[in-house]
Amino acid sequence: MNETLRFINDTVMEEITDKEDVVGGNRWPYFRLEGKTYLTFILIIASLGVVGNVMSFILMSDEKLRLLAYSVYLRWLAVSDSMLLMMVATEDTLDTYRYLGRFHTLHVTVCKGWNFIEATTYTLSPWLVLALTLDRFVCVVFPLSRHKLCTKSKAFKLCSTVTLMSAALNVVSLIYLDIEDDECTPSFNLHLTRYLIFQQLLKNAFLPYVAILILNIVTVIWIRRSASFRQQFKRSGGSEATKERQDKNTLPLILISVFAFVTLIPRTVTEATEYMLESLQSDAMALKLANHLWPLFNVIYLVNFGQNFFILMASSSEYRQLLGQKLTCHHKDNRNTSSAQRKPSTPRTSSTQFSDISVSKMVDIRSVTSRETTVCSDSSLTSPPV
Template identity: 20%
Template sequence: MRETTMFRENITENITITTSIIPDIGGDPPRRPTLQEILMAYSEYVWAVNLGTYVFPIIIGLGTIGNVLSFLIMIRRTMIITPTCFYMAILAISDTIILYVDCLRKWVFLMYGEDAWNINTAACRAFYYLSYSSFHYSVWIIVAMTTERFFAIRYPLKFLTVGSMRKTKLACLIILICVLLLNCQFTWSVKITEKGTCVPEENYSNFHKDVMPWIDAVFYSFLPFVILITFNVLIICSFRKAYRRQKTLHGNPTSHKSASHNRSSINHRMTAMLLSVTFTFIIMTAPKTILLCIRNEVFMFLKYNTYDFQEIALYTLITRIADLCIYTNHAINFFLYCVSGQRFRKEMKQLFLCRRSRSASLSLYSSKCPPSSRYQTMQTVSRGSYENDNGLESYHTMRTVSSNLGSNNNENCQDVNEQNERENSL
């Protein structure tokens, strides 16, 4: 049996069959079938293989496109200035690393029988380190994002003094350092054996078998579960109190069109995006968490080190489904933002429409304006207002000041530059 069983690993990948399974009957010993050949006789294992073969690449493809788009939208000038959007941009990077370091590796193993962890000792240690660190980093970014949302809603005035982008970046850095320190033992505690498999060093065998799975489960699942559920309940309660208070002060809030109501509406929509992410994480990681808690009691081959192939096949299928849920969680945030975030959808439209209109306007400008009458623009900051996700007004719009560098201006050039002014002001 494999020497170590991690929280997110399939136990059947490196199981070897002992010589007692197929007795010698004299003469040349028959070729012993591999474990995979034996398990392919069971429908549960066939389903597990097919799910990994056909669903993994779909998750990787959709997740990559979604995470890249999420990152590009979150780093836009009107989005990145808010802590929540900065967290979501970092989350998109971390989720993409998970899909390529862990999900893609398993798909390649299913398709070609080659595991990137088994290339050499350096690859073995690097993949372990990156895989576990990226999983832990993603979930704790969600925890930090949820905590920030709660304090922004519950204590908005105090949050003005402590909730800055500098401290948000510092929080991301601290989480990264803690995650790297938590998993740094992978840089020396695993190795490649003579058979070419990545296994723990002899001195760390018991640690990887008995301790590390629970450390992983606590920091990836149990502790984040408790924190996220607690803060989500507090956020929902805070919104209910704010709704009742607003209804008492202004009557029907849906008909109130004041600036304070508009800020509150933006705040609610931003928080709805976060709640969709956190509840999706809780739901999608629950199967793996439950499996970890009950597997030694339900699957006897894990407890007594026996070879019940029917049970192994069933366990492989259940584990594969749980893995698919986890990888899906790290691939669908973009779609959650689209469904729950009106502001996100607006920024996504502007991301594509503005680039198209800019290229069209530049082409029109070059064709209609003579070289002697082109404009040189200078952008200066002027007072304008928008509402960020904390419901607070900020001033950060741009005004274009144009100076004529030629003496022969025509109406076409004026029209083109007026259009450029409107686009720059966005």
């Protein structure tokens, strides 16, 4: 879908003459992000993003977090965003070295399947962020209902439904895309073009973005009002401390949706401007500028698909400690396993002596295991609350 829309933009740009590039003898705009420089940014973002998504998946798979609803959304996002980043990096690398056309035209199945998966992940990501934002909204604004609505099973069902809907919206890639003149392009159809524009701007962009913005504003206002209320009417006991801790663990998740909105909106506005100017057939210089700025905004757009883990690590000390302890305990387990494998076997003695040695070994192993478990459990953090 992204390549289809880029093809439409390039076709429009070819109709603008070179004279419109010059204003007062200077190029406009005064910079362009293209070629290997653009590819370098894409590869850096993709590499860091995939590593971050893998770490986010590991963190959210912890036994203290995987039962919570928001961990399901973050794990689903980690898988979807990693697929998209790897596909975009592969696509832009092949495009830079003039091999993209050959790859897309290997077979009609490659042409259809590649574009279908890429378009589905583009559609899926903002709606998953919206689902995460809605989960936080319910937990903060309607805390009495969170045990019924914000559950792991409901989160899994919602993610599955959103994935199926995203695939259904992009099934057009399996129908209209074909190999023509050694290019993987959609068959020319005015209604198809309008549908692609409608889907890109409304279903993939403005509709989820506006909902994310409104829900985040209401959630932040509600948290601030709750904090102000607690400052005026402080009570003794652990309930207030628990509530404050819930707010602290909710803020990193709100930051994920806020930064998603910030990184996704520039390219969306640019594409909306291009399509509007194209339909009005006016202001060719503004259309040219929007087209030149698209690579820069696309780089910012792709940051969204690899930033979740880094936001969690930067905004919450509890998540940092939890990840550090998870990696430490995993390292201890591997070290103990390897040392046990290197331990020499005891020579065979009489049956009575062998039985006594075996019993003593079992007691030692149990005591060592219990001590190690106690160390990990004592130093571990409690699960961040829903």
